[in-house]
Amino acid sequence: MPQQKFRISRYDPVQDRAYEEEFDVEVTPGQTVLDALNLIKWEQDGTLSLRMSCRHAICGSCAIKVNGQSKLACQTQVDAAQDRADANGVIAIGPMGAQTVIKDLVVDTTKFMSQFERAQTWLQPPEGQDPPQREYRQSKDSFDHWSHASSCIHCGACYSDCTVAEIDDNFLGPAALAKAYRFVMDDRDSQHDERLEMLSGSGGIWDCTRCYMCVQACPKDVLPMDAIMELRTEAIKSGKTGNHGTRHSKAFAGGVKKRGRLDEATLPVLSAGIRPGAIPELLGYTPGAIRLLRSRKLFAAAKRHGASKEGRREIKRIFEEVEDQKHHDDMDAVAFETLHEEALKAH
Amino acid sequence: MLQHDVLIVGSGLAGMRAALEVAEDPTLDVAIVTKVHPLRSHSGAAQGGIAASLSNSTDQDSWELHMYDTVKGGDFLVDQNAAEIMSREAPENIFELEHMGCAFSRYDDGRIAQRNFGGHTEPRAVYAADRTGHALLTVLFEQLLKRGVKVYSEWYALDLVLKDDVAQGIVAYDILTGQIETISARAVMFGTGGYGRAFRVTTNAFASTGDGVVMAYRAGVPLQDMEFMQFHPTGLQGSGILLSEAARGEGAHLLNSDGKRFMEDYAAGRMELAPRDIIARAEQVEINEGRGVTEGKDCVFMDLRPIGEERIRYALPSVMHLAKDFAGIDPLVEPVPIQPTAHYSMGGIPCDINGQVRYKDQDDKPVVGFYAAGECSCVSVHGANRLGTNSLLEAVVFGRRTGRAIREQVKDLQPAHVSEADAERATTEVDRFMTADGEEKVGAIRSQLRDLLMEKCGVFRTDGLLTEAMNEIKEMQSRFENVSIDDHTKTFNTDLLDAIELGHMLEFSEVIVAGALARRESRGGHARTDHATRDDENWYKHTIAYKDEDGPRLTYSEVNMQPQYRDPYPPEERKY
Numbered sequence: 001m002p003q004q005k006f007r008i009s010r011y012d013p014v015q016d017r018a019y020e021e022e023f024d025v026e027v028t029p030g031q032t033v034l035d036a037l038n039l040i041k042w043e044q045d046g047t048l049s050l051r052m053s054c055r056h057a058i059c060g061s062c063a064i065k066v067n068g069q070s071k072l073a074c075q076t077q078v079d080a081a082q083d084r085a086d087a088n089g090v091i092a093i094g095p096m097g098a099q100t101v102i103k104d105l106v107v108d109t110t111k112f113m114s115q116f117e118r119a120q121t122w123l124q125p126p127e128g129q130d131p132p133q134r135e136y137r138q139s140k141d142s143f144d145h146w147s148h149a150s151s152c153i154h155c156g157a158c159y160s161d162c163t164v165a166e167i168d169d170n171f172l173g174p175a176a177l178a179k180a181y182r183f184v185m186d187d188r189d190s191q192h193d194e195r196l197e198m199l200s201g202s203g204g205i206w207d208c209t210r211c212y213m214c215v216q217a218c219p220k221d222v223l224p225m226d227a228i229m230e231l232r233t234e235a236i237k238s239g240k241t242g243n244h245g246t247r248h249s250k251a252f253a254g255g256v257k258k259r260g261r262l263d264e265a266t267l268p269v270l271s272a273g274i275r276p277g278a279i280p281e282l283l284g285y286t287p288g289a290i291r292l293l294r295s296r297k298l299f300a301a302a303k304r305h306g307a308s309k310e311g312r313r314e315i316k317r318i319f320e321e322v323e324d325q326k327h328h329d330d331m332d333a334v335a336f337e338t339l340h341e342e343a344l345k346a347h
Numbered sequence: 348m349l350q351h352d353v354l355i356v357g358s359g360l361a362g363m364r365a366a367l368e369v370a371e372d373p374t375l376d377v378a379i380v381t382k383v384h385p386l387r388s389h390s391g392a393a394q395g396g397i398a399a400s401l402s403n404s405t406d407q408d409s410w411e412l413h414m415y416d417t418v419k420g421g422d423f424l425v426d427q428n429a430a431e432i433m434s435r436e437a438p439e440n441i442f443e444l445e446h447m448g449c450a451f452s453r454y455d456d457g458r459i460a461q462r463n464f465g466g467h468t469e470p471r472a473v474y475a476a477d478r479t480g481h482a483l484l485t486v487l488f489e490q491l492l493k494r495g496v497k498v499y500s501e502w503y504a505l506d507l508v509l510k511d512d513v514a515q516g517i518v519a520y521d522i523l524t525g526q527i528e529t530i531s532a533r534a535v536m537f538g539t540g541g542y543g544r545a546f547r548v549t550t551n552a553f554a555s556t557g558d559g560v561v562m563a564y565r566a567g568v569p570l571q572d573m574e575f576m577q578f579h580p581t582g583l584q585g586s587g588i589l590l591s592e593a594a595r596g597e598g599a600h601l602l603n604s605d606g607k608r609f610m611e612d613y614a615a616g617r618m619e620l621a622p623r624d625i626i627a628r629a630e631q632v633e634i635n636e637g638r639g640v641t642e643g644k645d646c647v648f649m650d651l652r653p654i655g656e657e658r659i660r661y662a663l664p665s666v667m668h669l670a671k672d673f674a675g676i677d678p679l680v681e682p683v684p685i686q687p688t689a690h691y692s693m694g695g696i697p698c699d700i701n702g703q704v705r706y707k708d709q710d711d712k713p714v715v716g717f718y719a720a721g722e723c724s725c726v727s728v729h730g731a732n733r734l735g736t737n738s739l740l741e742a743v744v745f746g747r748r749t750g751r752a753i754r755e756q757v758k759d760l761q762p763a764h765v766s767e768a769d770a771e772r773a774t775t776e777v778d779r780f781m782t783a784d785g786e787e788k789v790g791a792i793r794s795q796l797r798d799l800l801m802e803k804c805g806v807f808r809t810d811g812l813l814t815e816a817m818n819e820i821k822e823m824q825s826r827f828e829n830v831s832i833d834d835h836t837k838t839f840n841t842d843l844l845d846a847i848e849l850g851h852m853l854e855f856s857e858v859i860v861a862g863a864l865a866r867r868e869s870r871g872g873h874a875r876t877d878h879a880t881r882d883d884e885n886w887y888k889h890t891i892a893y894k895d896e897d898g899p900r901l902t903y904s905e906v907n908m909q910p911q912y913r914d915p916y917p918p919e920e921r922k923y
Contacts, residue, residue, distance in 0.1 A: 013838045030585070030675065042790035046833030046842035051387075053552040056588045056669060058481055059387045075672050102523065103839040109384070122489035123448025131446040134401075137457030143450070150450040150485070151478060154386045188448060221664070 002027060004078060006036065008048070009065075009094035011101045018101075022090065027078045034062055034073035037093070037105075050105040057219055060155030064105050065094040070157035070217045096160035111169060112156045115176035119199070121183060126190040136188045146185040149178050149227050151220045158214035158224050170203040174214035174224030177205060181227035184234060196235040205231045206245020247273045253319075260307025260315050348765065351497075352757055353377040354516060354532035356504045356559060358385035360480070360742035361721025361749070362538030363487040365702075368750025370494045375757060378497040380504055380519055380530065382554060382844075385488050389540055389552040390721075390742060393480025394591035394665060396464060396472030397743070398736035399437035403454065404461040404470035410434040412468055415916055417737060420466040420622045421693075421730025422871035422881065423918040424572070424889070426907035429728040432700050433737070433744050435912070440743050441473050449486040450475050452662075462662075463596040466622035466734040466923075477591045477665040480739055502528075503844060505773035507535065507562040507717070508765045514716035516765040517562075518773045522844065525837025527777060529770050533760040534716050534753045537563065537696060538746060541722040543576070545852045545859075546689030547794075547801040548587035550579055556848040557855045559723040563696045564854065565772075568704060568714055569893045571725040571904075573694035573855065574862030575872045577733055578806050580626035582688025583674050584646045590685060592735040594651055594666050595619040597658060601626070602648040602682060603638040609647070614923040621923045624732040624872050627687040631806040634686070641684045648682035687806050691733050693872060694862075695725040697891065697904075702749025707904040708891045716760050718753060720745040727889060730906075731871020780846045785829035789846050792823050792830065796852060799823075804860055809877045813864040820860060821898075824853050861899040862890045883918050 004027045011018045023040045034052055041048045051061040055074045062073040067084040081091045099107040125131060158174040159165050165173045172180070180199055183189050199205050205228050214224040236246055251270030255263035268285050272278040307315065353369050355362045358381035369377040379385070400408040413434035418425045445451055445459065452460045452474050464472040475482035491498070499519070505527070506518040516531035539559025543551035564570050580601070581590045595601075601619050603609045613629040614621035621629075630647050633639060640646050651659055651666070656679050659667055670678045698704045702718040705711045721742040728741050803816035827850060834842035868882035869875050887906060892899040908915040 012836075014836050030673075032673070041842075046789075046845075047836070049834075049839050049841050051383075053383055053387050053554045054389065054392045055553065055586070056392070056673065058392050058478070058665075059383075059389070059552060061383065061387045077672075077675075106839050113384070117492050120493075122493045123486075125446065125448075131442075134442055135445040135451075135459050138453055139457055140453045140455050143453050147450055147452075147476070150475075150482065152485075153391075153481065182450075183448075186448065186450075188446075 004036065004082070005088070005090045006040065007090045007092050008040075008104070009092070010048070010104045011095070013103050029079070031078050032074055033066055033071075033076040033078060033081055033091070033093070036078055037073060048105075049103045058153060060153035063096055063155040063157045063160060065092075065096060065160070067092050068094075070096055070160040072155060072157065072219045075219050096156055098160055098162060098165040099156070109156060112159045112173065112175070113154070115172045116154075116179060118203075119172050119176040119180045120195075121176060121179040123183060123186065123189055124191045125188060138187060142185070142187055146182050148221045148223065149182040152179055152222045153220055155219060157217040157219060158222075161213040161217040163211045163213060164207055164209055168203075168207065171207050172199075172203050174208075174228065175222075177208070177231065178222050178224040178227040181231050184231060193238055196231070196238050196240050199231055200235045200240040200243045200245065205235065206243060206248070244271055244273070247271045256315065257319050260312040349528060349530040351376045351378045351530065351532045353534045353536070353753055354530055355379045355536045355538060356517060357381060357388070357538035357540060357721070357723070358383075358498065359388035359390035359538055359540055359721060360483055360487060360739060361724075361746035362536070363484075363491055364743050364746030365536055365538065365720060365750035365753065366496050367487065367490050367494065368747050369754050370496055372754050375754065378499060378530075380499040380502045380517065382501065382503040382522070382558070384500045385491065385498060386484065387554075388484060389555055390739070391481045391484040392550070392552060392589065393739050394477045394589060395593035395596060396462060396474035396479050396736040397441065397483065397739040398464070398467060398471045398734070399441040399473055399740065400434065400469070400471055401438055401441065401459060401461060401473065402469075403458050408469040408471060410437070411913060413437065413471060414910070416467050417728065417734055418730070418916045419919075419921060420734040421732050422624075422921055423883075423887070423916075424575075424727065424730030424870060424906060426727045426730075427910045427915045428907045429700050429726040431910035431912060432748075433728050433740060436744050437740055440740070440747065444483060444486060444743065447486050447490055450482050452476055462593060463620060464735045465592055465595065465617075465620045465626070467736070472593070472596060472736045474593065476661075477593050477663050483739060483743070503847070504539075504558065504562060505776070505847070506769070507537075507566040507568075508769045509566045509568075509714065509717065512712070512714050513761065513763075514714065515763040515769070518765065518770045520773070520777065522839055525840060527770055527774055529765040529767070531763045531765045533763045534718065534757045536702065536718040536720065536749060536753060537723050538719070538721045538742070539723040541692035542852070542855050543689040543692060544848075545796060545800050545856050546576070546805070547797040548582055548585075548686065549689040550582055550587055550589035551689065556851050557692070557723075558848070558851050559719070560695055561851040561854045563704070563719075564858070564894050567894070568696060568717070569706065569708070569891045569902075570855070570858055571694055571697040571707065571892075572727060572731075572862070572890050573858045573892060574866055574890060575693035575731050576689055576859065577623055577691035577693060577872045578627040578687040579623055579690035580630055580687055581649055581685045582690075583669065584641065584684040584686055586673060587686070587688035588669060588673055589688070589690070590649065590666050590669060590683065591663070592623070594649060594654075594663055597662055598654045600650045600653055601630070602650055603633045604640050604644070605638060609633050609638070617923040622732055622734060623690070624874070625923065627806055628874055630687055646684035646686045649685045650682040651678040652682070689801070691738060692722055693725070693727070693729045693731065693733055694859075694890075695719070695723045697889075698724050698726060700726065700745070700748065701752035702745060703752065707889065708902040716763065718749050720749040731873060776847065776850070777843065780830075780832050780843050781835050783831040785831045787826045787830040789830055789832065789842075789849050792827060793845075793849050793852070796820070796823055796849075796856060800856060800859070804863055807874050807876050808863055809875060810864065813860055816860045817857070817864060820853065820857050824857070827853055858892045858899045861901060862892060865901055866890065881921070887918065
């Protein structure tokens with residue numbers, strides 16, 4: 001049987017000591033990383049701690065990092081992990097990210113789990129109205145549209161790899177947002193608009209950086225980032241536009257549409273919008289802007305170079321096509337122009 | 348010392364459903380203690396469906412038919428008052444869960460979809476693709492969050508405290524801190540799950556180590572019908588990971604090495620949709636007689652291809668992914684090797700239709716303030732063999748009934764008190780593992796025990812095999828006295844938990860084998876090659892096992908034949 005080396009990032013809470021330790025395991029084909037970790041735990045070192053339960057990718061207990069990527073240990077074949085091992089063939093194992101380590105591979109999931117409560121991810125049927133005698137009728141198409149998001153097993157792999165959650169405790173994170181999406185789309189729920197309003201606020205859908213890490217990490221078919229993007233569209237459609245995210249999104253798209261390029265000079269101004277607090281916000285950008293100017297990174301933007309005539313035509317065509325197909329939000333170009341001019345004047 | 352009015356141990360479907368029901372009364376203080384976070388509970392692993400005679404598929408179904416199927420499926424050891432209640436209350440429970448937001452699969456007209464399942468004569472399984480347990484667990488947890496029910500997550504209950512047949516509370520171990528705590532409660536309910544982990548090939552989670560049944564047993568409460576372990580016919584080769592019965596419900600075939608649909612020889616009327624015990628035995632016979640497949644010839648094939656790719660992708664995504672991820676087999680292009688796998692514990696803590704734990708051999712004397720529901724309990728609604736989709740249903744129906752009973756009764760119960768002295772056994776046990784330097788290892792004994800039960804107390808049993816099993820368990824129990832662990836620290840010590848769990852497995856395994864050895868007949872999940880037929884004259888009764896100094900002491904109790912709304916179904920020959 002082939003030997004496989006694992007390098008495990010460990011943490012000893014008694015000594016408050018983080019260290020790495022290597023183990024050799026005899027692996028057989030078909031074995032999972034969880035099997036290998038258990039062989040280490042049961043036969044070499046019983047002090048190794050990790051969570052596990054169902055061992056078939058439904059309970060969500062055993063999310064860890066394998067070669068730096070968040071995965072379910074039980075769902076990852078040793079063979080597959082081998083493909084991404086280091087130059088010496090060592091498979092690196094560590095605890096999930098964005099959360100505090102308790103011991104070895106066990107992290108404190110309180111912060112992650114609390115996001116579901118913050119996002120109020122439970123059905124809120126119409127108040128003061130009795131449910132039907134039998135089931136609510138629910139269109140199969142609508143159910144099929146969102147039901148994949150209900151397959152979340154709350155393992156935290158997406159949260160662990162989320163580039164925003166890593167630095168911002170206030171971000172609801174991909175799992176809670178995907179779950180919120182599932183209720184926004186569920187026609188049994190009465191809080192469609194209220195949810196979108198809340199999700200458009202701080203820590204919500206506009207704080208996602210679209211890095212796609214969550215979709216890659218998810219061991220199920222939840223597609224959290226796609227859910228977040230759909231929520232953005234849904235929020236704009238429902239008129240939840242009085243937020244930085246929407247303004248930024250519109251300014252971004254509008255700038256490209258108008259000039260054929262991202263306009264970095266007007267983007268912060270348009271994103272801040274016309275509202276109390278916009279001026280302080282913009283003033284807050286000043287140090288960064290000065291640094292950009294000094295390093296000559298704002299020059300190009302300041303000159304407002306645009307795309308060639310031909311290029312602009314092509315961009316216009318793309319916008320029209322996308323808008324026609326309703327794949328994008330129904331941004332009203334005229335409304336945008338007005339907003340754009342007003343905002344520029346105001347500042 | 349901690350205190351609540353109501354304490355529920357276990358956070359699967361039964362425990363959460365009961366907690367929600369108790370929480371309906373805002374004056375009651377209810378808390379859940381669970382060794383894994385509620386969303387990690389093993390209820391979530393149930394795949395295929397939850398039974399209810401909604402008649403959404405055909406309009407032929409009725410609760411009577413559901414009840415009859417359940418009684419017959421359980422080889423007539425089912426308590427008929429319980430089967431009646433479960434069948435009658437199934438639809439209202441499903442609608443209630445749907446109103447809570449459960450993501451059930453739908454028909455085009457928006458109604459809940461239903462599919463076929465083994466042993467059910469009508470398409471009765473309500474489902475959420477093939478992750479039904481997960482959908483139900485999720486929705487109950489959402490409701491728990493909404494109501495703000497207190498959960499002691501990752502607390503491991505070690506002892507049930509009874510005084511003069513009255514529940515006082517529990518002794519628990521906080522896994523994060525390593526502290527032993529006492530929790531007093533006037534009503535204690537167990538929803539602690541099953542005991543399949545003691546078998547080598549099993550669908551069960553690492554957590555399914557029969558903790559609740561052992562706590563009850565050690566406190567002097569008997570255990571009922573423990574010898575009835577269900578072997579599921581479609582466990583993935585080797586690991587025994589569950590491939591849902593929904594696959595057969597959707598039309599998968601079972602094939603032997605000749606490529607023959609062998610169920611033709613065992614249950615021609617129902618083929619692959621016969622009850623699980625019958626199919627598991629058929630597979631074992633095929634394997635034993637040399638018609639197995641793969642290198643070890645210890646499997647048969649399940650062929651999903653007759654279902655068609657589109658339907659497999661839509662209705663059986665988990666089955667498809669499990670076969671790919673855990674066996675490297677794509678069921679769209681080739682058949683999957685499967686084998687019988689220990690799946691469901693029919694036995695457990697004896698209780699009535701309201702979850703009240705009772706000494707059924709002593710005129711139904713109650714254990715005041717102690718309740719049980721779900722897989723750890725024995726109502727007995729599954730008798731000698733459970734039908735697929737009836738376990739989620741049992742957990743929900745009886746979890747709800749138990750919660751209601753507690754809500755109504757708890758104010759009449761006396762204040763309870765767990766003292767420091769009550770924690771002595773648990774403290775001694777933990778201290779022993781933390782300091783022991785014996786030569787025996789948990790992993791070695793555990794794997795020996797699991798091999799033993801699989802080989803000598805598995806699908807087919809004999810007097811000789813069971814006697815050997817009993818002797819070996821006794822020997823393992825004494826070796827266990829000399830066990831030591833590596834981790835002697837307090838924070839998240841899973842090494843210690845493994846040792847405690849093995850102690851539980853060694854305790855209940857003895858009860859399983861004792862019951863199986865005594866029962867000289869074949870009924871449902873208990874098949875003896877040396878007593879191959881059912882013997883209603885001598886064995887139409889429940890096993891009741893008490894803990895004595897030398898091991899289990901067996902007595903028996905009657906099968907309930909008093910349904911309220913119709914005549915009972917008398918035992919008949921069980922043919923499909």
